[in-house]
Amino acid sequence: MTARDLIAMSFGNLWRMKLRSALTIAGVVIGIAALVSMMSFGAGLQKNVAESFEAMELFSTLKVLPRPQTQSSGPDTATYRTLDSTAIRQLSQIPGVKSVWPEQVFQVRAKLGEKGANTSVQALPAEAGQWKVFRTLKAGRFFASDTVREAVLQRELLKRLGLTDPDSALGREITLITAKVNLAAVWGGAMGVKGLNPFAEARYTFTISGVLESTMSEYQPRDLIIPIGAAQQMEYLSFSSPFELLNQVTRGAGGGYSSLTLRIAHSRDHDAVRDSIDALGYNTFSFADMFAEARRALMIFDAALGVVGFIALVVASLGIANTLVMSIMERYREIGILKSLGADDRDVRRLFLAESAVIGFLGSVLGLVFGWIITRIAQAIAGYFMAREGVPRMELFDLPWWLISLAIVFGVGVSLLAGLYPSRRATKVDPVQALRHD
Amino acid sequence: MSQTQDNITLLTASSLARHYRFGSSLVKALDGVDLDVRRGEFLGIVGASGSGKSTLLNLLGGLDTPTAGAIRTAEGDLNRMNPRRLARYRATEVGMIFQSFNLVPHRSALGNVELALYFLDVPLRRRRALAAEMLTRVGLADRLEHRPADLSGGEQQRVAIARALVKNPALLLADEPTGNLDRDATHMIGDILADWNRGGGTVIMVTHNLDLARARAHRVLRMDYGRFVAEDLSAGGLE
Numbered sequence: 001m002t003a004r005d006l007i008a009m010s011f012g013n014l015w016r017m018k019l020r021s022a023l024t025i026a027g028v029v030i031g032i033a034a035l036v037s038m039m040s041f042g043a044g045l046q047k048n049v050a051e052s053f054e055a056m057e058l059f060s061t062l063k064v065l066p067r068p069q070t071q072s073s074g075p076d077t078a079t080y081r082t083l084d085s086t087a088i089r090q091l092s093q094i095p096g097v098k099s100v101w102p103e104q105v106f107q108v109r110a111k112l113g114e115k116g117a118n119t120s121v122q123a124l125p126a127e128a129g130q131w132k133v134f135r136t137l138k139a140g141r142f143f144a145s146d147t148v149r150e151a152v153l154q155r156e157l158l159k160r161l162g163l164t165d166p167d168s169a170l171g172r173e174i175t176l177i178t179a180k181v182n183l184a185a186v187w188g189g190a191m192g193v194k195g196l197n198p199f200a201e202a203r204y205t206f207t208i209s210g211v212l213e214s215t216m217s218e219y220q221p222r223d224l225i226i227p228i229g230a231a232q233q234m235e236y237l238s239f240s241s242p243f244e245l246l247n248q249v250t251r252g253a254g255g256g257y258s259s260l261t262l263r264i265a266h267s268r269d270h271d272a273v274r275d276s277i278d279a280l281g282y283n284t285f286s287f288a289d290m291f292a293e294a295r296r297a298l299m300i301f302d303a304a305l306g307v308v309g310f311i312a313l314v315v316a317s318l319g320i321a322n323t324l325v326m327s328i329m330e331r332y333r334e335i336g337i338l339k340s341l342g343a344d345d346r347d348v349r350r351l352f353l354a355e356s357a358v359i360g361f362l363g364s365v366l367g368l369v370f371g372w373i374i375t376r377i378a379q380a381i382a383g384y385f386m387a388r389e390g391v392p393r394m395e396l397f398d399l400p401w402w403l404i405s406l407a408i409v410f411g412v413g414v415s416l417l418a419g420l421y422p423s424r425r426a427t428k429v430d431p432v433q434a435l436r437h438d
Numbered sequence: 439m440s441q442t443q444d445n446i447t448l449l450t451a452s453s454l455a456r457h458y459r460f461g462s463s464l465v466k467a468l469d470g471v472d473l474d475v476r477r478g479e480f481l482g483i484v485g486a487s488g489s490g491k492s493t494l495l496n497l498l499g500g501l502d503t504p505t506a507g508a509i510r511t512a513e514g515d516l517n518r519m520n521p522r523r524l525a526r527y528r529a530t531e532v533g534m535i536f537q538s539f540n541l542v543p544h545r546s547a548l549g550n551v552e553l554a555l556y557f558l559d560v561p562l563r564r565r566r567a568l569a570a571e572m573l574t575r576v577g578l579a580d581r582l583e584h585r586p587a588d589l590s591g592g593e594q595q596r597v598a599i600a601r602a603l604v605k606n607p608a609l610l611l612a613d614e615p616t617g618n619l620d621r622d623a624t625h626m627i628g629d630i631l632a633d634w635n636r637g638g639g640t641v642i643m644v645t646h647n648l649d650l651a652r653a654r655a656h657r658v659l660r661m662d663y664g665r666f667v668a669e670d671l672s673a674g675g676l677e
């Protein structure tokens with residue numbers, strides 16, 4: 001018998017017993033659908049988180065933070081290391097470090113012609129133009145050096161500023177208005193002069209060099225990106241608590257940065273660099289470590305979900321075995337006829353295995369379709385809530401080819417396993433008994 | 439009537455026995471049978487119910503294995519063959535028909551006849567063509583797509599004959615092929631078998647119908663209690 005004969009016969013037999021076949025296949029469908037939708041969730045999270053991490057090159061990025069004093073060896077304040085230009089120089093010299101720049105994110109009022117919008121500014125080095133997120137801009141280019149007065153805008157901000165065509169923004173001037181401390185007023189206030197405003201505004205003009213349309217979910221860049229050198233020329237206030245503000249006002253500008261961003265040339269140096277920074281007396285925050293942790297958590301989650309689908313499949317395989325055993329009893333005489341016509345045990349076994357394989361295949365394919373539908377529904381529901389919470393739209397599921405093939409291989413494999421015993425039993429049919437007239 | 443039969447032996451059964459253990463008792467369904475079948479022969483076997491006729495045919499057809507004795511064929515000793523060789527023997531050398539037709543109910547006449555060619559690895563289109571041709575030869579050209587349930591007994595048996603003969607076997611074993619049929623149908627089946635025999639085929643037919651056996655067979659043997667009891671009951675023979 002050829003494979004084609006076997007498959008044709010199997011389909012014929014399943015087609016004849018439509019309801020029973022449908023119910024048996026439904027078992028596989030449920031198992032595979034559960035497995036696929038769940039694993040698709042795991043794959044989706046993994047893929048999307050990894051993708052946005054990669055786009056921002058976070059795997060080779062470390063954040064350097066000042067170590068709180070209580071954590072240092074003694075009460076001696078000399079061990080408290082400020083994140084200033086000395087620290088930047090020191091950190092740059094660690095082998096394997098590609099670049100270090102201060103974390104500067106602050107609020108500005110951006111003005112483009114008559115229109116204005118409040119937004120946050122992020123300072124990045126020109127080398128960030130090589131990152132995946134910035135490699136393909138909607139229009140224009142990334143800024144050319146760390147010191148030019150050029151800016152890259154998110155398209156969304158541009159819209160708020162009244163421009164829909166990104167190309168028309170290129171080359172236009174944008175004014176960034178920051179809040180700064182009016183030292184004269186502060187001193188004046190201290191001398192007892194009334195009515196002086198301790199705050200003043202500062203205006204800086206930038207040229208729009210590029211427009212970005214980021215679809216990344218998490219860790220997306222801020223709405224306005226300027227070169228680090230240019231940012232250092234700016235006076236601004238940035239604080240997360242009134243005490244931080246108080247600190248800045250009393251100490252004046254340039255007291256040190258809240259954090260530094262450090263890029264590693266090769267990710268294999270990651271651990272060594274992290275340890276060196278630690279030895280210098282700074283705290284670090286590693287995205288790679290965080291991702292590894294997240295992935296571990298996801299793997300456990302995935303495994304748990306996989307078990308649910310697997311149990312469903314085990315139950316389905318019992319259904320398959322039951323269906324086939326029943327089918328053997330009904331087709332007792334037919335098996336005898338086949339044997340009298342020259343079928344050997346291998347032919348008979350194959351016939352029943354082919355039937356279970358077809359059940360498994362149909363179940364897997366339908367299971368994939370149903371699993372996919374489940375993920376679409378779940379995505380729609382999640383999307384609704386994400387939109388309501390103001391979270392950018394994020395694809396939670398992924399159905400890669402390896403998952404599709406795995407589902408089919410697994411569905412067919414489990415079905416074949418379920419068909420093993422019935423198919424052996426079919427070979428045991430005694431043709432003399434089966435052909436005896438009733 | 440015996441023009442085509444030659445003297446070459448097609449198969450020889452010697453001291454053939456088939457015993458069934460049934461609890462503490464032993465049923466000797468076949469108890470020492472010797473038989474020579476010549477190529478081109480039409481052999482009739484009659485005998486009381488339970489005398490072992492079906493048992494003998496099943497052994498000759500390679501469906502059953504003897505408790506003792508041997509069956510020698512051109513392909514070799516059946517009892518020396520492994521199950522796969524024996525299946526091959528059934529596929530190529532033997533066609534069998536039964537009183538209860540043994541057609542697959544959910545397959546059409548054509549589908550049933552085709553089934554005999556599945557295990558000979560005949561490609562699909564040739565299989566169809568051969569099956570249709572054989573059904574035409576037994577007069578069922580206009581019944582190809584009928585299910586067994588939609589055919590009369592005589593028609594069903596003709597489908598079974600077509601299925602047995604489509605592979606052009608060396609030997610046709612017919613176990614009461616007319617047991618469920620009326621006189622006209624019996625006559626027609628007899629014609630088909632005799633026709634095939636005249637074309638050179640070897641037939642062994644078991645029947646309760648002595649007239650039929652005498653009318654069609656070259657030689658008629660009687661079985662009783664698992665043995666042959668008399669040589670040649672044919673028209674010119676004993677009794």
Ligand SMILES: Nc1ncnc2c1ncn2[C@@H]1O[C@H](COP(=O)(O)OP(=O)(O)OP(=O)(O)O)[C@@H](O)[C@H]1O
Nearest residue numbers: 458460465466467486487488489490491492493494
């Ligand atoms: N599986 C079995 N177990 C026990 N005894 C059996 C078995 N098969 C057949 N027999 C016995 O063997 C004997 C011969 O049976 P067989 O079917 O060959 O008879 P038969 O001549 O074909 O009869 P009939 O004309 O009724 O078809 C019978 O007594 C039967 O009861």
Ligand SMILES: [Mg+2]
Nearest residue numbers: 491492493613
């Ligand atoms: Mg019988």
